[in-house]
Amino acid sequence: MNQEIRERTKWFMDARFGMFIHWGLYSIPACGEWIMSQKEMTVEEYRTYFEQFDPVDYDPKKWVKLAKEAGMKYAVLTAKHHDGFCLFDSKLTDYKATNTKAGRDLVREFVDACREEDLRVGLYFSIIDWHHPDFPKFGDRQHPMRNNKAYENEEIDFERYLEYMHGQVKELVTGYGKLDLLWFDFSYDDMTGEKWKATELIKMVRSYQPDVIIDNRLEGSGESHGSIATEHPLFYSGDFASPEQIIPPKGVCDEKGEPIPWELCTTMNNHWGYCKFDHQYKTPQMLVRKLVECVSKDGNMILNVGPDAKGNIPQESINILTDLGKWMSKNKESIYGCGISKLEKPDWGRYTQKGNTIYAHVYETPLGALPLYGIAPDKLDKITYLADGSEVRRGEAWNTALYPDIAFISFGEDPVFTYPLPDEKDTVLKIEL
Ligand code: H79
Incomplete structure (x- = not known):
């Protein structure tokens, strides 16, 4: 172009x-x-x-x-x-x-x-x-x-x-x-x-x-x-x-x-x-x-x-x-000013990206903790719910040792269990790398 x-x-x-x-x-x-x-x-x-x-x-x-x-x-x-x-x-x-x-x-x-x-x-x-x-x-x-x-x-x-x-x-x-x-x-x-x-x-x-x-x-x-x-x-x-x-x-x-x-x-x-x-x-x-x-x-x-x-x-x-x-x-x-993410499309939703900020659009309640595919645990700076700015809990896989390269988040108290999304319709997470 x-x-x-x-x-x-x-x-x-x-x-x-x-x-x-x-x-x-x-x-x-x-x-x-x-x-x-x-x-x-x-x-x-x-x-x-x-x-x-x-x-x-x-x-x-x-x-x-x-x-x-x-x-x-x-x-x-x-x-x-x-x-x-x-x-x-x-x-x-x-x-x-x-x-x-x-x-x-x-x-x-x-x-x-x-x-x-x-x-x-x-x-x-x-x-x-x-x-x-x-x-x-x-x-x-x-x-x-x-x-x-x-x-x-x-x-x-x-x-x-x-x-x-x-x-x-x-x-x-x-x-x-x-x-x-x-x-x-x-x-x-x-x-x-x-x-x-x-x-x-x-x-x-x-x-x-x-x-x-x-x-x-x-x-x-x-x-x-x-x-x-x-x-x-x-x-x-x-x-x-x-x-x-x-x-x-x-x-x-x-x-x-x-x-x-x-x-x-x-x-x-x-x-x-x-x-x-x-x-x-x-x-x-x-x-x-x-x-x-x-x-x-x-x-x-x-x-x-x-x-x-x-x-x-x-x-x-x-x-x-x-x-x-x-x-x-x-x-x-x-949405505004955002575009394609360097990360691969996750199977639970979509990523959009602006600079070093990733927006995770989560469409499905995960089985356990939600795997942030493509993001390593130590690359994460801060995760918040975009809708209200509140902080999102870190989670972990039940068998984290198998997935050392993936950061996990939890929607509830316990880091490894399933919780419904805070709002099924519009859960967008803001992830700063
Ligand atoms: O302005 C809108 C449409 O009228 C015009 N472009 C958008 C933005 C447009 N849509 N489709 N086409 C032009 C191509 C023609 C499609 C057709 Fe048919 C299929 C013409 C006849 C069969 C769509 C379905 C229109 C009539 C039936």
Whole structure:
């Protein structure tokens, strides 16, 4: 990874935890953000939602406060998703929030809210656009991006589309102050890199926003990291990899095996956009563990919410965020600025590390004393419960002689016996070497 990327992504790698917000016209039918494509709707049919859009409860300050209370350090909003509807006041289209009942630039308010609450601010921008007449929508019935039968006879001028797309990106990077992050989505098949005139696009973006962090999807997708994960990244390969709905088994490295910045993007239930019938939410405990998993592999997690048509984040999501916030308020030190540990992954949980401090995330009650694999007894300086700072007792194996190289700890009175974890949900030990 080059020095420039390392410097620009410093805040991002330290932040570790962000909020993704998928919101647009699709929150009205409430079946996820792909409904236009899945139902093979025409632009005219989908326009019904444009006529209906009236987010009376839109108050991005509320969203941003929730993110902050959950311990998130940045937030990314869909300025435009695949359906082409703009939450911002683009001069290049009428298909925008300004022309709906909302009557104003919703991106502007979001950006302002983030800055007010001291959150880093990012915008998601779909390079796919199902609304623009010059964007291809048909051609391969097997392909999710090219299966809208309504457009069987389409005749398009892709150059014209690119001019539009580049123009909108320019509006975003020139009209909203300093942006911290841009999340382009996504390349597929041969629609990648220079097909989007990616070099020209990135040059333009960088001329206005030299420090903005850019994802890798002008070249890659959820399925391929692109050349960012090789020894010779292209100019437009981006600053971070963006694995979607999966944590890579070993994080993300380049060909030399050097870690590169990456961010898991994931949903709380199984949809990005608001979906009224999807109540299959992950538990807060699972999400905490996924965050820890990312950090233990040098990555970030951006967790999605899909506000409803009025602009409210679903109560289920609010409850989850509140729980995450409780955990983070006690244990954030094991997340921010932390990364992969030099120690091997323990079978009872995870290690994260910052400098000489190890954070042991203990998931299971041990058989006897807890073996701190990889840490010799004489290497230990001090162990405390991160949640309250109280000291943790040294333990020992029943047959310590067999394990002279492993430090043990005990959760109770007797150094060799089993005790339940102080709090099964969030036992994090701070170990100073
Ligand atoms: O913005 C979110 C998604 O809409 C977009 N990227 C994230 C951040 C995205 N997710 N998946 N994809 C793009 C690739 C396409 C997946 C598909 Fe499907 C599988 C399209 C059709 C089948 C997912 C499932 C969407 C509809 C059904």
